[in-house]
Amino acid sequence: MSSKGDSCTECFKKSQCLAEKILLSGKSYLGGEIINNIIYRPGDYIYRQGEVCKHLFVIKTGAVKSQIGSIDGIDQIIGFHFSTEVLGFDGLDCNKYVSSVIVLENSIVCAFPRQLVEMFCAVSPDFQRDLIARLSREITHEHQFLMLINKNTAEQRVALFLLDLSIRLGGREVVKIDIILCMSRADIANYLGLVPETISRILSRFELKGVIAVRKKKLKIINMKMLNEYSHRHCCYEIA
Amino acid sequence: MSSKGDSCTECFKKSQCLAEKILLSGKSYLGGEIINNIIYRPGDYIYRQGEVCKHLFVIKTGAVKSQIGSIDGIDQIIGFHFSTEVLGFDGLDCNKYVSSVIVLENSIVCAFPRQLVEMFCAVSPDFQRDLIARLSREITHEHQFLMLINKNTAEQRVALFLLDLSIRLGGREVVKIDIILCMSRADIANYLGLVPETISRILSRFELKGVIAVRKKKLKIINMKMLNEYSHRHCCYEIA
DNA sequence: CGCTACTTTGATAGGACTCAAGGGCTGTGG
DNA sequence: CCACAGCCCTTGAGTCCTATCAAAGTAGCG
Structure with a gap:
């Protein structure tokens, strides 16, 4: 101190x-x-x-x-x-x-x-x-988060989590493309109401699709547009 | 007015x-x-x-x-x-x-x-x-609710929802055994992050087991102890 | 009485969890 | 410097819970 x-x-x-x-x-x-x-x-x-x-x-x-x-x-x-x-x-x-x-x-x-x-x-x-x-x-903010948990799939939750992180760590910049994940996979899972295995699988999937690059705690958003799409609900109908 | x-x-x-x-x-x-x-x-x-x-x-x-x-x-x-x-x-x-x-x-x-x-x-x-x-x-309160959603099964959520209602509607009484469900099944489902069919099914199941009696919007808690048990996580290990 | 909205029930499918095993990094000690 | 333990992360196979789709039943209301 x-x-x-x-x-x-x-x-x-x-x-x-x-x-x-x-x-x-x-x-x-x-x-x-x-x-x-x-x-x-x-x-x-x-x-x-x-x-x-x-x-x-x-x-x-x-x-x-x-x-x-x-x-x-x-x-x-x-x-x-x-x-x-x-x-x-x-x-x-x-x-x-x-x-x-x-x-x-x-x-x-x-x-x-x-x-x-x-x-x-x-x-x-x-x-x-x-x-x-x-x-x-x-x-x-709690209400927003509640919606995130209550109405989204695991994939959407992870995408939204990464987007949120990129904005909040970005500070003055619009978005931060390089992210250090200071928390463990288990922490992320706990937060999002999932299990660590699911987090791991989804990050791997995102990497495979070219959305992000991830190695250990370093994560880079490659394709922000795609990440955004993954974060949205896939509506079959147009919305007002 | x-x-x-x-x-x-x-x-x-x-x-x-x-x-x-x-x-x-x-x-x-x-x-x-x-x-x-x-x-x-x-x-x-x-x-x-x-x-x-x-x-x-x-x-x-x-x-x-x-x-x-x-x-x-x-x-x-x-x-x-x-x-x-x-x-x-x-x-x-x-x-x-x-x-x-x-x-x-x-x-x-x-x-x-x-x-x-x-x-x-x-x-x-x-x-x-x-x-x-x-x-x-x-x-x-939002944090508590978040935990409810994030860590419990559908059955537990419904049980906790009913317990919460019984306490809040009870007022001065310790618990209120007779509850009027002023909201639709769809509302309950939306709130708990489930679908109406699941609510209906679980209420039926609870009734079958003798935990509650339900007809339309009227609901009576028959066995408070059992309802409490349904609301708890079924741990396979003892907790500190 | 028929319309509509809500509820119940059944059959099916899919997403996430569980269980299990293997891989990689880190720190410690020989 | 290397061996090894421990922790975290990854990947796979199988299962279970809940959503989805479909249909029938019920109540309320004009």
């Missing part, structure tokens, strides 16, 4: 509004201090399901997965998160995190005391509106 | 905090007025996907479904909602609702101007915290 930098301003601009505004007015407040540049290694937990929610986290660089463990011992991965994303919203309800966040590759993270965030909400209507919008967006 | 009553206090107590506090301080504010006791009939829309989000809604009595239409014309039902529940959170991000809400049975609904809600947030930290908790809970 080092707390040195001030590249924060840069980082927070990317993660927009939420952190930026806190930061712009200094660093130390009632309710705790912002902890900058915490370094995590693959396998580390940022927080665990059931822990008291004391912070929200912003990923500066890196990649993590969030997952929920059920009573019958089966975990469900509910998302992968990359730079600029905010973690910990799920702890705002009952004061306890309802998911765990596990680091996938070396990552740098900043922690914002929860009380600080809430204090800022009370002070700044803009900030408050912003936080609410973020939460609302999260809900919308 | 009638605006007569004052049984509101009662209703809002049930839906807790959110509306109650607004109401307790009178009825008219900057930003618009609360509209009480709007009456809807089956098939009516409370709001439509894409509409500007001007209100949050509280269901006083009745039942509704919320759904999202995708570009390829296929709708996905994302939830069923009953008395005391709040609708419209998904409109808080982009100012437009991203789902539609359709009424399933005669319902009475109250509408709260969005600006009013936001104003109240700014004034009352408690209220704000409450709204954020509600949103956070919504996210958690």
Whole structure:
């Protein structure tokens, strides 16, 4: 846990509004201090399901997965998160995190005391509106994902997953053609509601058809148009 | 649209905090007025996907479904909602609702101007915290549902669906053994990521085994214990 | 009473899982 | 430096669950 930098301003601009505004007015407040540049290694937990929610986290660089463990011992991965994303919203309800966040590759993270965030909400209507919008967006995202799972074949899910990844890792670029799969096949499978074998088979099939090239964790999208087609439902009728 | 009553206090107590506090301080504010006791009939829309989000809604009595239409014309039902529940959170991000809400049975609904809600947030930290908790809970709920869909068989999904309904419709009672299925088999199927035929088959099977009795829209849970068992994953190994 | 929409039931087919075996990379230790 | 274990990934064969297709039954409604 080092707390040195001030590249924060840069980082927070990317993660927009939420952190930026806190930061712009200094660093130390009632309710705790912002902890900058915490370094995590693959396998580390940022927080665990059931822990008291004391912070929200912003990923500066890196990649993590969030997952929920059920009573019958089966975990469900509910998302992968990359730079600029905010973690910990799920702890705002009952004061306890309802998911765990596990680091996938070396990552740098900043922690914002929860009380600080809430204090800022009370002070700044803009900030408050912003936080609410973020939460609302999260809900919308879950709904989108639900549709993905509920109405698509394995092939479509994998295609959509790759497209989503390429956009989110692309950052400023429109799309990122080269992707490093920081998560295992088993993680992808778990996330998409499939088994690892199916992921493997579908990636192989995509490669065979010339849609992608994949070797271990490196993946390159060769034919974006085809990948897009694989991600769509094959309707036999025209749609309004 | 009638605006007569004052049984509101009662209703809002049930839906807790959110509306109650607004109401307790009178009825008219900057930003618009609360509209009480709007009456809807089956098939009516409370709001439509894409509409500007001007209100949050509280269901006083009745039942509704919320759904999202995708570009390829296929709708996905994302939830069923009953008395005391709040609708419209998904409109808080982009100012437009991203789902539609359709009424399933005669319902009475109250509408709260969005600006009013936001104003109240700014004034009352408690209220704000409450709204954020509600949103956070919504996210958690989506995660739970995702697990249901992602990791369970059709039989388990239906069993879990019935258990959920019995609890939510039960209100103060621990469980409600008699359930009126206000939604069609097709709606249930859509929600659970299945086809209507499968729902029908599974309900028949449950009836055959003496778990439930079902005739059209009336459903009675005969053997709660068995239904619970059907809802669990059948592990072949013991779990920690 | 007949129309329509919804539901039920049956037969069939296909997609994804399960089980099983083999291959490749990584790290450790001799 | 090489051998080996462990983990992850890949590939194949077979099975099961659920969707699909088809048809008949039922209820609601004008």
